[in-house]
Amino acid sequence: MLIDGHGRTVNYLRVSVTERCNFRCQYCMPEKPFSWVPKENLLSFEELFLFIKVAMDEGVDKIRITGGEPLLREDLDSFVKMIHDYKPDIDLALTTNGYLLPQVAQKLKDAGLKRLNISLDSLKPEVAHKIAQKDVLSQVLKGIDKALEVGLGIKINMVPLKGINDEEILDIMEYCMERNIKVRFIEYMENRHANIELRGMHGKEILSRVKEKYTIRALGREGASPSFNYIIEENGYEFGLIDPHKHDFCESCNRIRLTAEGFLIPCLYFDEAMSIAEHIKKGDVESASHVLAQVLKDKPKENRWSEENPNEEDISSRAFYETGG
Numbered sequence: 001m002l003i004d005g006h007g008r009t010v011n012y013l014r015v016s017v018t019e020r021c022n023f024r025c026q027y028c029m030p031e032k033p034f035s036w037v038p039k040e041n042l043l044s045f046e047e048l049f050l051f052i053k054v055a056m057d058e059g060v061d062k063i064r065i066t067g068g069e070p071l072l073r074e075d076l077d078s079f080v081k082m083i084h085d086y087k088p089d090i091d092l093a094l095t096t097n098g099y100l101l102p103q104v105a106q107k108l109k110d111a112g113l114k115r116l117n118i119s120l121d122s123l124k125p126e127v128a129h130k131i132a133q134k135d136v137l138s139q140v141l142k143g144i145d146k147a148l149e150v151g152l153g154i155k156i157n158m159v160p161l162k163g164i165n166d167e168e169i170l171d172i173m174e175y176c177m178e179r180n181i182k183v184r185f186i187e188y189m190e191n192r193h194a195n196i197e198l199r200g201m202h203g204k205e206i207l208s209r210v211k212e213k214y215t216i217r218a219l220g221r222e223g224a225s226p227s228f229n230y231i232i233e234e235n236g237y238e239f240g241l242i243d244p245h246k247h248d249f250c251e252s253c254n255r256i257r258l259t260a261e262g263f264l265i266p267c268l269y270f271d272e273a274m275s276i277a278e279h280i281k282k283g284d285v286e287s288a289s290h291v292l293a294q295v296l297k298d299k300p301k302e303n304r305w306s307e308e309n310p311n312e313e314d315i316s317s318r319a320f321y322e323t324g325g
Contacts, residue, residue, distance in 0.1 A: 001059040002292075004266075004299040012062040012224070012255045013055050015048060017076065019260060021069040023097050023132040025121075026195040027159055027188055030133065042260045045079040047280045051258065051288055053086060058292075062091040064117075068260075071100040077111040084112025093117065095157075099136055101143030106150045115153035118144055122165045123175060131164065148179065156183045157242075160206055162199040169209040177237050184227050184240035203228075203243040210239075224254040256295060264291060266299035 002010040019037060024030050052063065063083060070076060083092055093115040094108065101118075120140060122128040128137040147154055156176050160166050169185065176183040188200025207230070210216055219229040219238065227240030257265040262277025274295050279287040 002055070002296055004296045006299070008253060008299075009059070010254050010256055010296060010299075011060050012064070013052065013060045014064045014066055014255060014257045015052065016066045016068065016257065016259045017045075017048070017070050017073045017079065018042070018068040020072045021067060021097070022072060022099060023069065023134055023136065025119075025132050026130075026164075027161065027198055027200075028191075029193055030195050032193070037261060043262050043277060043280060045075075045082065047262075048258070048260075049079070049082045049086075050283070050285060051276055051280055051292075052083060054285055054289055054292070056083075056087050056090065061087075061089075063093070065092075065094040067095075069097055069099070070094055071096055071104060077104065077107040077113075080108055080111040080113050088112070091115075093153075095119075096143075097132075097136070098140040098143035098147075102139070102146045105143070105146045105152060109150045109152055113152065115155070116147055117155045117157055118147070119158075120144070120156045120172060120175075121158055121161075122168055123171050124165075124168065127165050127168070131161075144179075144181075148181075154181050155240075156181055157186055158183060159186045159188055160201040160209075161188060162201060164198075166201055166209070169206060170213055173210065173237075173239060176239075177235070182238060182240065184242055186242040187244060189244055203241050206241060221252070224252040226253075253299075256292075256299070264295045266295050272298065 004010055021029065024032065052060075056063075065076070065080070067073075073079075080092065080094075083090060092113055094113055095117040096119075098118040098120070101116075118140070121131050122137070125135065125137045128140070129135050144154065144156075156172065158165075158169070158172050160169055173183050185203075185206045187203055187206075188194075188198060190200075207216065210230075210232075215233040216230045217233055219231055221228050225240075226242050226244070228243060229238055229240050231238050253267075258276075259265065259273075261275075262280060263273040263275050265273045274291050276288040276291045279285075279291065
């Protein structure tokens with residue numbers, strides 16, 4: 001069992017397989033050139049799996065594959081199969097922008113993937129284009145339909161932004177209602193790589209939009225999930241709110257992150273990280289395990305985001321496209 005320095009059980013590993021992305025979303029990496037880390041700097045799937053086996057043997061029972069956009073990494077289904085074959089009952093999920101799903105959803109399902117989180121920030125083509133800086137909506141919607149068709153579980157993530165897509169909160173929710181998909185509204189997380197003109201919505205503002213049409217009741221957090229859940233009393237539909245600025249957001253954090261270059265990151269916000277790459281490339285699993293132990297010991301109690309407007313020092317310099325959000 002993996003325990004961090006604050007007594008929390010860590011059973012969830014998020015693995016970024018690439019920092020590359022085919023979108024340039026305003027809240028993530030709008031100015032980053034279409035370049036990528038040299039392939040030789042990345043851990044191979046076999047090397048990533050060498051460490052993942054250690055984590056699973058120590059009690060990790062939930063793995064999420066992220067990016068960048070993970071579907072840009074070739075033969076991702078083979079990596080999914082490695083993990084699934086080693087531990088078939090693992091809760092194995094993937095976060096994606098959905099653009100490439102029509103081509104690969106069936107292969108991922110067959111390899112053992114169970115669930116997807118898909119970003120959907122607008123149902124208006126021009127707004128989706130403004131956010132992603134690319135004509136993406138029709139292809140993303142096809143990806144969602146294909147994932148449903150092959151039987152993958154789906155959650156939709158939306159980041160409401162003032163003056164951009166904030167009028168679509170109910171539209172996105174009702175799109176998900178019709179398909180029996182859970183939507184999670186995510187407060188915009190300030191970071192130095194995003195468009196500096198963006199203004200996110202506080203959780204209370206998001207909920208007030210929902211209350212314009214529906215009566216809602218709080219259900220609370222489900223286990224160690226970052227999502228605070230609500231139910232619509234009129235029809236029983238459940239949705240979530242991910243609010244990293246709230247004071248209790250980190251209390252039950254059970255996650256650590258592994259990047260494609262082999263950095264173990266104890267917290268999404270923090271820049272501190274330790275590398276296992278050298279050890280794993282040598283097949284030195286024991287030394288990599290020592291690094292894991294140190295990262296767990298150093299895992300912070302909470303992030304530094306504030307419920308109020310952040311100060312400059314509260315804005316993370318972490319590139320979310322490296323850690324998968």
